[in-house]
Amino acid sequence: MSIVxxxxxxxxxxxxxxxxxxxxxxxxxxxxxxxxxxxxxxAERGVRLxxxxxxxxxxxxxxxxxxxxxxxxSGSEVGQRVPQHQAVIDAAKAAGASLLxxxxxxxxxxxxxxxxxxxKATERAIEASGLPxxxxxxxxxxxxxxxxxxxxxxHGAVVGSAGGGRVASAAxxxxxxxxxxxxxxxxxxxKVYELSGDTAWSFEEYAAEIARQTGKEIAYGxxxxxTHKTILTGAGxxxxxxxxxxxxxxxxxxxxxxxxxxxxxxxxxxxTTPLADSIAAALKx
Numbered sequence: 001m002s003i004v005x006x007x008x009x010x011x012x013x014x015x016x017x018x019x020x021x022x023x024x025x026x027x028x029x030x031x032x033x034x035x036x037x038x039x040x041x042x043a044e045r046g047v048r049l050x051x052x053x054x055x056x057x058x059x060x061x062x063x064x065x066x067x068x069x070x071x072x073x074s075g076s077e078v079g080q081r082v083p084q085h086q087a088v089i090d091a092a093k094a095a096g097a098s099l100l101x102x103x104x105x106x107x108x109x110x111x112x113x114x115x116x117x118x119x120k121a122t123e124r125a126i127e128a129s130g131l132p133x134x135x136x137x138x139x140x141x142x143x144x145x146x147x148x149x150x151x152x153x154x155h156g157a158v159v160g161s162a163g164g165g166r167v168a169s170a171a172x173x174x175x176x177x178x179x180x181x182x183x184x185x186x187x188x189x190x191k192v193y194e195l196s197g198d199t200a201w202s203f204e205e206y207a208a209e210i211a212r213q214t215g216k217e218i219a220y221g222x223x224x225x226x227t228h229k230t231i232l233t234g235a236g237x238x239x240x241x242x243x244x245x246x247x248x249x250x251x252x253x254x255x256x257x258x259x260x261x262x263x264x265x266x267x268x269x270x271x272t273t274p275l276a277d278s279i280a281a282a283l284k285x
Contacts, residue, residue, distance in 0.1 A: 001098070002048070003183050004030040004064055006088055007073035009038045011143070012103070015176030016071060016183075017042060023184045032063050054084035057091065064095035069183050072102045074119065078244065081118040086125055093129050099189060100131045101182050103175070106139035106168075106196055106257060113251035115244055132189040134182055139196035139264075140169040140257050142278035145206065149282050151235070153214065157221045158207040161228035165252035168260045170197035171273035178267045195264040196257075197272045209276050213283060225250060 003020055007013045008031030020029050026046030033039045036051050043049050052059040054075060064070055070092045075081045085102075092100050105111045105119040126133045152158055178195055182188045204220040211218040223231070225246050232242035251257060265272050 001067040001069070002028050002030045002065065004032060004050075004068050004070045004097075005073065006032040006071065007075065008042070009033050009035070010073060010076070012172055012176055012179075013073050015173050016073075016179050017047065019176055019180035020183065021045065021047070023180065030063070030068075032060075054087055055080070057087040060087055060091035061094070064092050064097050066096035067098045068092075068095065069099040070097045070101065071179055071183055072100060072122075074103050074122070078115070078118070078241075082121045082125070085118075085122040089122075089125055089129050089131070093131050097131060099183075100126060100129075100133045101179065101188075102126055102133065102135055103179070104135050104137045106137050106194060106259060108135065108137050108192065108194075111251070111256060112254075113256065114247045134188045134190070135192045136175070136179060136182065137192065137194050138175050139194075139259070140167050141172045141175070142169045142197075142273065142275055143172050143282075144169070146275075146278045146282035149210070149279075152207075152210060152218065153216065156217055157219055158203050158210070159221045159223060159228070159231060160203055160249050161223055161225045161246055162203060162249040162252040163222055164202055164204070165249070165255060166200035166202050166258040167252055168196040168198075168200040168258050169275065170195070170264055171278050174264060174268060174272045178264055181267050181269075193263045193267060194259060194261045195267070196259055196261065197275070198260060198262065198265050199272075199274070200258040200260055201275055206275065209279055213276070213279055 030048045031042050032050050032052050039049050050063045072088050075084045105116045207218045207220040229242050229246045
């Protein structure tokens with residue numbers, strides 16, 4: 001029996017692999033990657049590699065074996081993820097995987113914004129597959145914001161169209177730790193975990209924390225959705241992606257990413273990482 005991680009060279013995937021290596025022998029971990037070169041360091045540590053492309057289902061046929069636990073990390077190609085995820089689900093079912101864990105979205109069916117649509121479709125496909133499964137409904141990452149600090153510091157402003165909405169984000173490492181717990185533990189079959197940070201924060205509070213840590217004057221500048229979209233496209237983002245980000249802010253304004261059920265801290269056995277800690281880490285570079 002192996003633990004198989006798809007998207008293993010992505011930010012989340014690498015953190016999951018690191019966590020697994022602290023708990024199980026390296027030869028029990030399989031990293032599914034598109035480019036073996038990007039995972040050469042993992043292979044050197046004894047992790048088994050399987051090169052596969054979600055867009056070529058035949059490359060997934062030998063990725064899984066009977067009894068394997070599989071982590072399907074949601075793909076990054078918005079608009080293509082449903083067939084890509086279906087290819088993984090089909091291959092895992094054909095192989096007789098003992099568990100399929102999926103990184104979904106906070107709220108699941110209640111997540112009423114465009115970026116959640118493919119997650120909801122994937123959840124339905126997993127449920128229809130008959131595979132034993134666990135849904136890891138991840139909320140937002142601190143890094144969605146802290147990795148974009150350069151323009152905030154340059155302009156002295158946090159700009160968005162979420163109004164006074166709040167975000168219960170957590171560090172990417174927190175979500176990785178939750179996946180590791182599920183993959184190495186028992187009794188998670190059929191469970192749905194709503195994963196989010198312990199504390200929901202507002203963008204005004206986010207700006208104030210950046211100001212506190214940098215000593216610079218940083219303010220939150222709420223703007224209308226159309227203005228937000230214009231700012232994003234003016235910064236070079238493709239219009240479809242800008243529309244997705246504005247739609248997410250609208251969801252935040254409706255409270256869709258503010259839930260704090262505590263599943264994440266209970267699963268990992270500790271409090272989630274404070275936003276201030278992730279801001280500090282980002283500022284240190």
